[in-house]
Amino acid sequence: MIRSLSLTERQLALTLSVGLTVLGLAMAAAARQGPMAVHGGMAMALGIVLVFAVGGALYDPDVTADRAGRYYDDPTRFGIIMSLIWAMIGMGVGVWVAALLYWPEATPLWPWTGFGRLRPVHTTGVIFGFGGNALIATSFHVLQRTSRARLADAVSPWVVLIGFNLFCVWAVSGYLMGSTQSKEYAEAEWYADLWLVVVWLLYFALYLRTLARRNEPHIYVANWYYLAFILVVAMLHIVNNLALPVSLGSTKSFTIWAGVQDAMVQWWYGHNAVAFFLTAGFLGMLYYFLPVRSGRPIWSYRLSIVSFWGITFFYIWVGSHHLHYTALPYWVQTLGMTFSVMLLVPSWASAGNAIATLNGAWHKVRDDATLRFMFVAAVFYGLSTFEGSFLAIRPVNSLSHYTDWTVGHVHSGTLGWVAMIIFGAIYTLVPQLSGRERMAWPRAVEWHFWLAVTGTLIYVVSMWNAGITQGLMWRAYDQNGALSYSFIESVQAMAPYYLLRAIGGALFLSGAILCTLNTRATMRAAPEGAVAGDRPLTPQPAE
Amino acid sequence: MSRSSEHEAEIDPVTGYETTGHDWNGIRELNTPFPRIVIWALALAFSYSVIAWVLLPAWPLGRDYTRGLLGLDQGEMAVEGYKRLAAVRADWLEPFADGDFAALSGDGSLMARAMPAAARLFADNCAACHGAAGKGGPGFPDLSDGAWLWGGTPEIIAETLRFGINSTHPDTRISQMPAFGRDGMLPPEDITAVADHVLALSAGKADADSPGATIFADNCAACHGEGGTGGLGIGAPVLADDRWIYGGSRDAILTTLKRGRQGVMPAWEDRLSAAEINLLALYVARLGERDAGAGQ
Numbered sequence: 001m002i003r004s005l006s007l008t009e010r011q012l013a014l015t016l017s018v019g020l021t022v023l024g025l026a027m028a029a030a031a032r033q034g035p036m037a038v039h040g041g042m043a044m045a046l047g048i049v050l051v052f053a054v055g056g057a058l059y060d061p062d063v064t065a066d067r068a069g070r071y072y073d074d075p076t077r078f079g080i081i082m083s084l085i086w087a088m089i090g091m092g093v094g095v096w097v098a099a100l101l102y103w104p105e106a107t108p109l110w111p112w113t114g115f116g117r118l119r120p121v122h123t124t125g126v127i128f129g130f131g132g133n134a135l136i137a138t139s140f141h142v143l144q145r146t147s148r149a150r151l152a153d154a155v156s157p158w159v160v161l162i163g164f165n166l167f168c169v170w171a172v173s174g175y176l177m178g179s180t181q182s183k184e185y186a187e188a189e190w191y192a193d194l195w196l197v198v199v200w201l202l203y204f205a206l207y208l209r210t211l212a213r214r215n216e217p218h219i220y221v222a223n224w225y226y227l228a229f230i231l232v233v234a235m236l237h238i239v240n241n242l243a244l245p246v247s248l249g250s251t252k253s254f255t256i257w258a259g260v261q262d263a264m265v266q267w268w269y270g271h272n273a274v275a276f277f278l279t280a281g282f283l284g285m286l287y288y289f290l291p292v293r294s295g296r297p298i299w300s301y302r303l304s305i306v307s308f309w310g311i312t313f314f315y316i317w318v319g320s321h322h323l324h325y326t327a328l329p330y331w332v333q334t335l336g337m338t339f340s341v342m343l344l345v346p347s348w349a350s351a352g353n354a355i356a357t358l359n360g361a362w363h364k365v366r367d368d369a370t371l372r373f374m375f376v377a378a379v380f381y382g383l384s385t386f387e388g389s390f391l392a393i394r395p396v397n398s399l400s401h402y403t404d405w406t407v408g409h410v411h412s413g414t415l416g417w418v419a420m421i422i423f424g425a426i427y428t429l430v431p432q433l434s435g436r437e438r439m440a441w442p443r444a445v446e447w448h449f450w451l452a453v454t455g456t457l458i459y460v461v462s463m464w465n466a467g468i469t470q471g472l473m474w475r476a477y478d479q480n481g482a483l484s485y486s487f488i489e490s491v492q493a494m495a496p497y498y499l500l501r502a503i504g505g506a507l508f509l510s511g512a513i514l515c516t517l518n519t520r521a522t523m524r525a526a527p528e529g530a531v532a533g534d535r536p537l538t539p540q541p542a543e
Numbered sequence: 544m545s546r547s548s549e550h551e552a553e554i555d556p557v558t559g560y561e562t563t564g565h566d567w568n569g570i571r572e573l574n575t576p577f578p579r580i581v582i583w584a585l586a587l588a589f590s591y592s593v594i595a596w597v598l599l600p601a602w603p604l605g606r607d608y609t610r611g612l613l614g615l616d617q618g619e620m621a622v623e624g625y626k627r628l629a630a631v632r633a634d635w636l637e638p639f640a641d642g643d644f645a646a647l648s649g650d651g652s653l654m655a656r657a658m659p660a661a662a663r664l665f666a667d668n669c670a671a672c673h674g675a676a677g678k679g680g681p682g683f684p685d686l687s688d689g690a691w692l693w694g695g696t697p698e699i700i701a702e703t704l705r706f707g708i709n710s711t712h713p714d715t716r717i718s719q720m721p722a723f724g725r726d727g728m729l730p731p732e733d734i735t736a737v738a739d740h741v742l743a744l745s746a747g748k749a750d751a752d753s754p755g756a757t758i759f760a761d762n763c764a765a766c767h768g769e770g771g772t773g774g775l776g777i778g779a780p781v782l783a784d785d786r787w788i789y790g791g792s793r794d795a796i797l798t799t800l801k802r803g804r805q806g807v808m809p810a811w812e813d814r815l816s817a818a819e820i821n822l823l824a825l826y827v828a829r830l831g832e833r834d835a836g837a838g839q
Contacts, residue, residue: 146567220567291570297555301563301572303581330617331600331608338592338601345585349578360557480656481631486666488675 001074001158002057004067009155014054016159021047027191030249035179036191039170046166071144073433073532075157077523079137080426080433082165083130084516087419089172090125091509093118098502102495112176120175120187126414127185127277129168134422135281136161136203139226141429142288143207146223147214156206163199167192179251183266185273186240190253193241200237204230221304225284228312232276240269260327268319275315278413279381282421283311283350286374286381289425290354293371294364299356303349310346314339321392324401333394340392344385351382369449373424376453380416384409399475404497405467408460415456415508423452423515430522435530440521444514451511458504466497636660639818644697644825661826664819668811669827677830682789682806687830690786692718692778695831699776701824707810708778715810718778723762724801733758738796744771744783745791 005013024047027040097118100107107113140157144150151157171188174180180187188196207230211223243253257265291298298304320328320336355378358365365375387409391400400406427445431438439445473493476484552564552574560573596602599611635656639647648654666675672683679685684692693699693708693716706714723729729737733754740755749770750756759771763782767773771782780788788806789799811820 146570148568216567218565218567220565220570288570292568296557297562297571297573299558299573300575300578301565302575302577304572306577306581325617329600329608330615331603334595334599334601334611338595341591342585342588345581345588348584349581352578360555477628477631478659480635480660481628482660483663483667486663486670488666488670 001078002054003060004063004072004074005154006063006067007058009153010054010058012155013158014051014058016155017047017050017054019047020044021051023047031251032249034251035174035177035189036249036251038177039174039192042169042173043166046162050162068150070150071141071532072151072154072157073141075151075161076137076141076429077433078158079133079140079161080430080519081523082161083133083137083422084426084512084519086125086129086133086168087512088516090122090127090130091505091512093125094122095502095505095509097122098498098505102498102502111178117175117178120180121172123185124168124171124175124187127273128171129165131278131282131414131418131422132164132168133161134425135226135229135277135285136164138285138288138425138429139207139230139281142220142222142226142284143210146216146220146288147211148216149210149213152206152209152213156202160199160203160206163195163202167196167199170195174251181241181243181253181255183240183255184270186237186266186269189251190241190243190245191251193237193243197234197238200230200234204234220288221298221308222284222287224305224308225280225287228308229276229281229284232272232280232312232316236269236272236276240265260323263323263326264320264328264332267322268316271319271322272315274410274413275311275318278418279315280311282418283308285425286354286377286421289421289428290357290371290374290378293368293374293424293428294358294361296357296359296361299353299359303353307346307349307353311343311350314343314346318343318392321397324394324397337392337394340389344389347385347389348382351378351385354378354381369445370424370427372449373420373427373452376449377417377420377424380412380420380456384413384417387412399471400467403467403470403474404463404494405471408463408467411463412456412460415452415459419508419512420452420456423448423512426515426519430519432532433530434522434526435532436522436526439518440525441518444518448511448514448518451507451514455504455506455508455511458507459501460504462497462500462504466494466501469493469497632660636818636822639821639825640816642698642701642817642821644821644828647821647825648697657822658826658829661822664815664823665826668815669823677827679788684788685786686827688786689831690781690784691831692780694776695828697821697824697828700827701821703808704815704820704824705810705812708808709805710807710810712810712812716778716808718806720779720799720804722801722803725803729758729762729800734797734800737763738793738800741771741782741796742791742793745785747783749783 002010002013021044024040024042024044028037028044029040031037031040097115100115100118104115107115111117140151167188170192174189174192175187179189181189186193207227211219211227242256244256245253255262287298287304317339318336320332321340322336324333324337355375358371358375361371364371366372390396391405391409400409427439470490470493473485473490474487478484552561553571554561555573558573558575560575562571563574565572596609597611598613599615600608601611602609635653638650638653639657665677669677673679673686674683677686678688684690689695691699693703703716706712706716708716708718721728724731724734736753736755737758738755740749740753740759743749743753743755744759760769763771766775766777766779767782768775768779773779773781773783780786785791787795789795789804815823
């Protein structure tokens with residue numbers, strides 16, 4: 001991968017690697033102890049490895065002149081590999097903590113093995129590690145193809161990918177050491193947050209610079225979604241993580257927000273992480289890979305554009321539905337509820353547009369497991385957005401809030417929609433990037449599909465049952481006005497559902513393991529110097 | 544397909560719609576008319592929202608907000624809900640507020656209504672330490688065995704509930720087993736001797752002339768009573784039986800003697816109402832009367 005850089009780019013890469021080493025050293029020296037010192041050491045070690053890797057290839061032959069006429073796919077390959085490695089970690093920990101809920105006495109005695117530390121390892125691992133890497137990797141691919149332009153430069157995609165993964169490793173290892181901001185999906189401490197801001201702004205700049213070089217007159221809708229994802233996530237991340245560190249050498253920081261404002265900012269962030277990280281970016285993925293794989297035109301151009309603006313406009317209002325019946329003023333709750341209901345319209349319009357696109361390609365859906373992944377993703381997208389709007393209605397929320405129904409809803413979105421569209425994209429991309437027709441083990445894709453669908457259904461149905469049971473037990477009164485059940489009885493009632501959930505998760509994980517092995521086999525079988533077998537990049541002036 | 548056709552609209556043979564003429568790496572779009580149903584759905588969702596905004600508190604106005612025609616207020620609704628529930632409970636819960644336990648236990652129909660609620664109250668507030676059936680566990684007394692530290696009448700139990708033991712309440716009950724070993728109050732050989740004596744007391748085979756018995760009389764009997772029979776109502780357990788809070792093995796007794804014990808029971812006065820405390824006191828007293836073995 002270093003040989004794909006020009007000689008001057010290698011010098012820049014070497015300088016940046018030295019810079020990372022120095023930064024790591026400075027962090028470790030400032031902190032002296034605790035997670036920040038360990039993280040400084042990690043950055044320093046990574047920097048040294050990169051210095052040697054780049055330095056060793058510094059005087060290798062320069063890139064050939066025709067490089068500018070080819071797409072740059074090495075970062076996409078790396079991103080897909082990192083995505084699958086994080087899938088193993090994140091989903092593995094997910095299944096483990098799901099099992100702990102059924103067998104709590106199996107928790108080992110070391111502090112880092114406790115549920116409280118492992119749970120954010122699961123969420124960060126799957127959302128940022130698995131989902132984030134997949135988004136970055138596919139965005140580079142989609143951006144280049146739909147713009148007919150090579151990435152604006154060759155160094156910044158690597159800074160983005162390596163920097164993003166360093167953030168993920170810092171976050172996850174910090175939780176294991178007991179370091180957390182206690183903000184859901186934003187647990188990483190201040191220095192990791194600052195690092196992510198730098199990485200993310202570089203990503204945004206790279207995206208805009210490449211888009212500016214496009215050879216197509218129009219910007220394809222997938223790029224609108226990817227851009228919304230990058231821009232809004234930057235805004236959310238910065239606002240929610242505003243904090244004052246105890247000192248520049250301290251791991252610990254305190255948020256600048258207080259009380260119910262803190263809760264509101266957190267859920268404005270939290271729900272829009274769902275909206276712009278887990279929805280907008282993946283809709284970009286869907287809008288590219290679904291028509292490519294099915295060979296069908298997008299059913300409605302108008303619907304795709306109107307839905308985009310509908311989704312971006314409505315989503316940003318709805319975070320307060322996470323705080324129904326709390327100290328948050330009623331009027332904020334009403335706004336969150338009503339915008340959540342209106343949000344259903346553009347959400348279903350997007351899902352409908354995706355499914356209608358398959359008209360004329362249903363025989364392919366039947367025969368091709370890869371396309372079936374994307375179809376199921378669109379269906380689950382529709383289901384979970386309906387469920388989301390429904391749960392946001394205040395009286396419904398009074399039953400579902402604080403129960404496992406929420407957990408089921410999130411997983412119908414993340415397993416059924418987000419992970420399925422990632423797998424569909426990976427199975428489309430990996431053979432193409434490896435210069436082949438199909439994956440190394442085509443049968444394994446079929447197996448993976450059924451494992452994923454079965455696992456998702458078992459997971460979601462068991463959590464629906466669990467959540468509704470909890471909600472009904474908590475609000476049941478006998479004829480004397482006394483509670484019908486004690487809390488512990490509602491916990492005991494969860495046992496069968498928690499067992500089923502762990503089984504469903506394990507099925508889903510085994511499918512993801514198959515995908516990882518299949519991807520590894522496919523990439524290894526690629527001929528030396530394989531290039532993506534799609535349309536060549538031939539510069540053509542914009543109209 | 545030829546490059547020249549890339550930017551010209553075509554008719555899609557499957558749907559019969561024209562394409563828009565855009566082409567991105569082979570991706571095209573149909574120029575399908577905007578679906579009418581989406582507009583209707585949006586109108587419907589928007590009408591729902593407008594109705595909700597008119598009826599409920601909704602839009603901010605500087606320091607105020609639109610109150611909504613229904614005049615709903617979250618805080619008032621919560622208080623009303625609580626009052627409604629309290630009214631349903633009043634006829635069986637209120638009688639417990641004054642704590643005339645003899646009269647309360649005598650009222651069979653009242654007890655039949657109140658005891659199931661007491662069981663849930665116990666499960667939600669007490670069972671985490673004392674166990675679902677009140678059988679206790681290591682460090683937490685068994686409430687069902689009829690052996691009491693402070694006394695087993697509902698009046699005494701109610702006071703323990705209200706103020707706690709070694710709690711932060713100003714009127715808390717205070718009870719400490721000193722750390723005879725750690726604080727150097729007894730030499731190690733005396734501790735071993737008294738531990739053996741305590742074991743013998745529990746087994747009913749105590750030798751009154753043993754050195755342990757003398758040490759016990761000098762250091763322990765003031766709280767645990769002559770011969771470890773307890774009953775002084777100061778929180779020191781009976782030692783002449785086979786019931787233990789911290790374990791009855793020789794090791795556990797040695798640990799108790801060396802390091803002391805300061806078990807804590809929280810004060811519930813600010814958490815539960817007087818009626819609920821009295822209800823629980825009666826429930827716990829009855830657990831003790833049912834005695835060990837009768838529990839499920």
